[in-house]
Each structure stands twice: as structure tokens, then as C-alpha cells.
Amino acid sequence: MTAALERHSNQSRPSEARFPNSYEAEAISAIAVECLLRELATWPKPGLVSHVDSGSHSDMNFRTFQRSATAIKPYLHALAEAGAKGCGMGRLRIIGLEAEAAMFAATGGVNTHRGSIFGLGLLCAAAGAKAAGLADRTMPLGDVVVRLWGRDILDGPVLLHSHGDKARRHYGAGGARVEAAQGFLSVYEIGLPALQWGALIAPGDTEAARAQACFALIASLEDTNLLHRGGMPGLRYAQSAARVFLDDGGVGTRNWRERANIVHQSFIARRLSPGGSADLLAMTLFIQACEAELLPCRT
Template identity: 35%
Template structure:
């Protein structure tokens, strides 16, 4: 790999994230409709802008993986240091995307280690990287770690150490929905809802508690059981869920970051083509 290929991986990840942001309607999450809502207009604009601030850090992660050549403890520590610097840059640009940075950073680094690897192999390599401890990470509790300790939820760290099962599930949903005739937007919404239906989202646990999490999971399952967003019944169920979650201020942010990871992996065969 070269520096140009590192940048290409980073840009693919950012494109995946901005593509996920562009989807609508996303239940409980910012989407382009916010541009017409004065109260929340800045949320979507800020997230679109700050997503671009991830690119230099993601390219640096790809370069670090390429130099190291293996999923070593040293690589995990270096990725952590780059990630914290990138978080600061993103904060200055408007904030957000912390969960997406974690998932995309590991997947980009794993893809850089073996440019010829398929999506499942990349997820497996990311699992190997995540299995190591970042010895330089600050020893302070986060929302996610607090909820993981309190409720036993896997959280972002557990998701990575399990090989990103929800990213792989979202990727399968993308492929299945396309094969069934869904549009690209509908397929991506189905992938998002697939993640929402089972993910133990620690951010939701923090803001809405176990009952709120179960409510979101049940609503997402309801859309998929109605046939998915490409069907009339599924689209109606999605509209109902969207209104409900926005009214409750339930935001499944963890699912959004994992959807971006799936869209990134889905794009890799395309960017690997000369």
C-alpha cells in the first residue's frame, strides 16, 4: 500500500459515514429533514461538516497499520493515540462521531493490513487488533463503560472484540434487501434497523434506560417484520417509529456508527478496482 491508498481508505470511510447521515427517515437520528427544522438545523449540518475532520486521522491509522504489518499490541496503542487526536479535531469541527471513529478506525486499519481481504476477514482482523489493551488510554470511565458495567452490555469495545457482529449483520441486510429489489436507500435503512433491533446500545441505556432500549429494539423489529422499508407496511411502520423516537428523544447513535462500518466494508471491492 501507499500513502495514496491510505487516503483512499480514509475517504471511503468518510463517504460511508456521510452516506449514512444522508439517509432519511432515520428514527431518532439526525437526517436531511433537520435542515428544514430550525430547532435542530445545526445538528445535521454540524455532523456533516465534522465527519470530514475524520479523514486525516483515519488515513494516519491506515498508514500506521501498513507500517506495522500485523495486528500487534503496539499498533493498538498507536491507533488509540491517533484516535484521541482525531477526537479533538472532530470536536473543534463540531463534534460527534465518536462511536463511528472507533469502528471505522479499526476497520480501516484492518483493511490496510491486507488490501486484498474480504469484509469478513477485515472484521476478523479488527477483532485481533481490538483484543489488545491500549496501555496509554486515559483511565477514566465513559458513558459506554459505565453502562457496560451496570447492565452487562457489550458496548463498543465488546462489539469490536467480538469481530463486529452487528456490522456483519448490517452488511448481510444490505445484500439481502438489494437482492429483494430495494433501492439503495431502502437497503441501507433496512441495515440500520437490523442493527437497532438487537444492539445493546450503551448510549440508549444511558439516556433511556433498559425500557427505552427494549422499546427501540421492538420498534425496529416491527419494521423488518412488516417486510422492511421497501414495502408499504414496512414504510408505514418506519414512519410511526420515527415519530415515536423523535418524540421520546431516543437516539440510537451506536447503531448509526455500525451502519457506517457496514457501508464502508461494502464499498471496498469498488475502491480496490483499478
Template identity: 45%
Template sequence: MTARCAPVAAAPRPRRVPTPQMIGRAATLALHDELALSPKPGLVTLTDRGSHADMDAHTFMRSLFALRGYFVRIAELGHGGAPFEALEQCGIAAEARMLAATGGVNTHRGAIFMLGLLCASAGVLAAQGRSPAPAALREVLTQRWGEALAARALRPPTLPGGLAARRLGLRSASAEAAAGLPTLFDTAMPALRAAQQRGLPPAAARLDTLFAVIATLDDSNLAHRGGLGGLRFAQAAARGFLAAGGAAAPGGMQAAQAIGAAFVQRRLSPGGAADTLAAACWLDRLQPTAP
């Protein structure tokens, strides 16, 4: 009689170390993930301008096309051990390409900064043979560039969001980065993982993540457009949406649409939260597939 073979357990897949090309491509795809999400309060989607009269999905797609090479290039800079000044110059050049592609419209300035830093940090880890796990990314970001980012946060602001943050005593994008992007790692990623573990489909999981970020982030875009009152209104609306059950609740999507209408009426646009959502989508795309 032939002996029956016991099943052999599959070996766990090795943790993947992405190349700079993979890191950069994931950033472009993550920005498209953010654009394609709908409904989003006050933000541009594939079918809606949100609170913006000067941009739509076509503007965003032109910007994404212009930025594809940037995310790969800044990941390569991180991989090669480039100093912070080289990252800054790479970002400045990318911003110029964005503005040329959009006719002067700022579609992705915040993403150029945040996702650029993350791509560079992932490049550093790749050069060390390490995958971009959240804790490792945060460690590289703060240890390698935290001091330079803290110094950058002290510069006099020149852009509307930075001016609003300074005037109202809010944490700027540079200060957020110098602190290790706490809203991304302590709010957005846990919210996304919790939604995924509850079995929510990708769009619903991302929507809950976006609202979790709006509820907590000192979003300088909201502060610029609506003052401190507009920021607090948006945060309270987001907390209410989540407390009612979020996207998975009966009528959750309709509630999100109603909040979006209220944002448009007040010309509110949570651009910083959108950038943070895109960063969470990027990180999610780079995580190794479970065996």
C-alpha cells in the same frame, strides 16, 4: 467464406487492493451515506435533527471535514504495522479535532473508534496485497488487536454510553470490537446483502440494515438516553418494522417515520446502530465490482 469468431468471455476483474487513501475516502463517504439516509429514527439527517437539540446536518458536515485526514492516517498506520497504542493516539487526536470543529458536540466519537479500527485493519490487508473482504478484516481485527481491545474493555468507563453499558451489563463498544464486531459482520452485512439481492434501492436497503442492527445491538446510546426500557422499546420497534416487510412493504417509509416520531418523543437515538450502518456502507464501498 469468413469464419465467424466465437464470443470471448470477459476475464474476471482482479480483486482490488485499495490504498490507504482509498480506504480513508470510503470511510468519509460512508459517514455521509449514513447522514443522508432518511427517515432514520431519532438520528440526524440532512433535514432533521432527530432526538438531538445540539446538532444538525451542518454540525455533522463540519465533523466530517475535520475527520477526512484521520481515516487515511489510521489506514496508513495499519499499513505500516503500527501497534495498538499508535492507533489509540491517532483516534484521540481525531476526537479532539472533531470537538474543535463542532464546538464540543460529539457527532462521530463511535465512528472514530469503529471505522478507525476497520480502516487500520484494511491497511494491514493492503500491505499484504489482500483486499478487505469481511472475513479477512475480522481475522486481522481479532488476531492483531483483539487482546488490546479486550484489555481496553476492562478499563473503568468515563463516557455516558460506557457508563450505561457497565451499569446495565451490556456489551461495550470495546467488547464488541474485541469480539470481532459481530453485529457488523453477522447482522448488518447480511441484512444489506439480502436487501440488495432483493433489488431494493440503496436508501431502502440501508434503512432495512439500520433496523436490523437496532433490533439486535446493545446500543449504549439508547441505554444512556432511555435506560434498559428505552433500549428494549427500540429493539422491539425495529423487529416489528422488519416483520411487517421493512422499507419495501406498502407504507414502509411511513412506518419508519412513525417509529422515528416515537423515538423523538422518548429522546432515543440509536447512535451505535448508526455507526454500524456507516461501517457496513464503508465495507460495501470497498468491495470489488462484479464483472
């Protein structure tokens, strides 16, 4: 079990049973929800909901996301337990659908966390598998997802009414399923390095580090939420605006919040919302929390 899981567990671990122990699954789900709330508490995030404003959204706000995160926590717990028991993708999908139903019930039918239920849910299952000894403890969570469920992720049913899947089919973008099947490369190659770099150039400001990671993900990701809202021109605008912010010093400049807010307001004016990047930011925070001892520091 990682140091992060140990910090979230207040009980001694029984020697006769490694897993499933409900407190370990509870630790995993608690970390996951904490990461969802830390993503929510980051501002400015271009076009996205935060504690400051609702970004490009008129149907959801900070409280909507809080209710959603609370509603899906039991299912993240269940996914961690399912991973620990060696369950296949079929069982994980059933739990995921139950989590979506709970989300919609809590939000009045608004899709706040479907992407996180899928991606963060798989990572919770992978953390459960590692805690149970079904995968090497030194193996990154993304690699665990690939080894245990990679092929089945791509073979799953298409969500015909999902905006992300519609955009993926129309534009040929990879989307969340390809991201997961490849082990969340955007997290490991973009999100985590940017989060570490942000901590170095804005020491002591954890919100700045999260914002740096968010902008880096927007600049690089073929975000199907952006494609749905703005088509290819919207995606290209968002990537370019995020890249300019990063190239001009990112969160390492004194006035970074003012500069980031200008980008944020430009997304709002265009009704652009990089929801896929927000999901990956939460996953980045989760993997950092669970794998801190495995991640090299960027110099």
C-alpha cells in the same frame, strides 16, 4: 487491494513499494468518509440525525455531522497508514484521540463521531494492513482487527466520562470495545445480511437498503446510547419497534417510508437515539465497499 480501493485510486501502483503509498491510505479514508455521509443521508432512521431533521438531538444537525466527517478524515488516513506499518493499539489510540480533538473543535464540543472514530478507525487500520500484505487479502476486515489488535482492545483504558462506557458498566452491555474485539459480529451477522436483503426487496433504492440494515441493527443490538438515554425500558422499546417494522415487511412494502417515519417520531418523542447502530451502519457500508467480492449474496 480490493476493487473498491482501486476505484478510489487514480494512480498506478509503484512496483517497488507496496505500501505505504499515501494515495492508498487516501482511498481507504475516502471510502470511510463516504460511508459516514451515506449513513447521514439515510432517512428515516429512528431518532437519528439526517439531511431531513435532527432526530432526538437538539445540539447537532446535518451540518454538524458534515463538518465532523471532514475534520476526522486526515486521521482515518493516518490510521490506514498506521495499520499498514504494523503499528500496535497504542499508536492507534493516540491517532484516535487526535481525531476526537479535531471532531470537538469542528463541532463546538459536540460528540458526533466518537464511536465511528473507534470502530471505523480500526477497520481503516485493518484495510491498511491488508493493503500492505500484513494480512491475507481474503481475510475479512473484522478478523484482521481481531488478529492484530483484539486482546489490546479489551485491555485499553476505560473512558470514565463516556456515556457509552457508563451505560456499559451499569447495565453489563458489551459496548463498542467488545464489538470490535470480537471482529464486529453485528456487522457481519446482522448489518450486511440486512443490507443485502434490503437491496433485494427494494431493488434500485439504496437508501431503502441502508434503512433496512439500520432497523435490523437497532432490533438486535444492545445499544449503549439507547441505554444511556432511556435505560433498559428505552432499549427494549426501541428493539421492539424496530422488530415490528421488519416483521411487517421492512422496506419491502410500498409505504415503508411512512411506517419508518412513525417509528422515527416515536423515538423523538422518547428522546431515544441509537447512535451505536448508526456507527455500525457506517461500518457495514465500509466493509461492504471493501469486501464486495468476498460477500455471499443472500437468497
